Amino acid sequence: xxxxxxxxxxxxxxxxxxxxxxxxxxxxxxxxxxxxxxxxxxxxxxxxxxxxxxxxxxxxxxxxxxxxxxxxxxxxxxxxxxxxxxxxxxxxxxxxxxxxxxxxxxxxxxxxxxxxxxxxxxxxxxxxxxxxxxxxxxxxxxxxxxxxxxxxxxxxxxxxxxxxxxxxxxxxxxxxxxxxxxxxxxxxxxxxxxxxxxxxxxxxxxxxxxxxxxxxxxxxxxxxxxxxxxxxxxxxxxxxxxxxxxxxxxxxxxxxxxxxx
Numbered sequence: 169x170x171x172x173x174x175x176x177x178x179x180x181x182x183x184x185x186x187x188x189x190x191x192x193x194x195x196x197x198x199x200x201x202x203x204x205x206x207x208x209x210x211x212x213x214x215x216x217x218x219x220x221x222x223x224x225x226x227x228x229x230x231x232x233x234x235x236x237x238x239x240x241x242x243x244x245x246x247x248x249x250x251x252x253x254x255x256x257x258x259x260x261x262x263x264x265x266x267x268x269x270x271x272x273x274x275x276x277x278x279x280x281x282x283x284x285x286x287x288x289x290x291x292x293x294x295x296x297x298x299x300x301x302x303x304x305x306x307x308x309x310x311x312x313x314x315x316x317x318x319x320x321x322x323x324x325x326x327x328x329x330x331x332x333x334x335x336x337x338x339x340x341x342x343x344x345x346x347x348x349x350x351x352x353x354x355x356x357x358x359x360x361x362x363x364x365x366x367x368x369x370x371x372x373x374x375x376x377x378x379x380x381x382x383x384x385x386x387x388x389x390x391x392x393x394x395x396x397x398x399x400x401x402x403x404x405x406x407x408x409x410x411x412x413x414x415x416x417x418x419x420x421x422x423x424x425x426x427x428x429x
Contacts, residue, residue: 185403191396204403217384236311257309269370272302299370318352354423
């Protein structure tokens with residue numbers, strides 16, 4: 169079942185990417201081989217969009233990790249209301265991404281962000297930063313829950329032994345807590361990075377003609393659903409899938425737990 173659900177759509181996408189197929193002239197579909205891939209890989213705008221997506225992922229996931237870890241530490245100390253608070257931190261994640269993006273975009277243009285920071289002329293880049301903040305707000309709770317699961321694996325005996333050995337707070341964090349939390353951190357970073365990398369809702373809402381910053385999903389969306397170039401859009405999607413896969417493998421290797429015997 170998993171093979172059919174994953175391999176079949178990807179296979180169809182690969183087959184479509186090997187042809188020149190436009191919805192404006194569906195009868196003129198022709199096989200072009202790797203020409204679409206050559207056009208994508210030599211397109212400067214495409215690689216700028218990939219770079220923009222990477223920058224957004226680093227900033228968003230980095231902020232989510234910091235906030236999630238702080239929330240996890242606070243949740244672990246709660247005793248009475250911990251079942252309720254663990255549900256509350258997940259509520260933003262239950263909100264649709266497009267709704268969160270609209271709320272934060274409006275906050276930067278006419279809402280509380282514009283009022284607090286006296287923002288007069290909010291451009292496309294400022295709105296993109298606002299929807300990125302919305303993604304941080306939406307995903308910090310799930311990162312907190314994953315981090316909390318990692319914190320529960322830290323043995324109290326191991327922590328007490330580190331204190332008895334005279335380890336400072338930073339040393340206990342770096343040599344005891346974070347290594348034990350390694351698997352949880354790896355899951356949180358990989359999951360949230362891939363999720364943020366393919367996000368389309370926020371960037372699409374703040375997109376403007378001639379915008380200086382565009383993400384890879386935006387370029388794919390415009391190619392497929394605005395220009396109706398299905399073959400070229402499929403090639404972009406496959407390239408993005410390969411890049412995301414390599415990115416995921418790199419993250420797994422980077423955060424792989426290395427046990428010392």
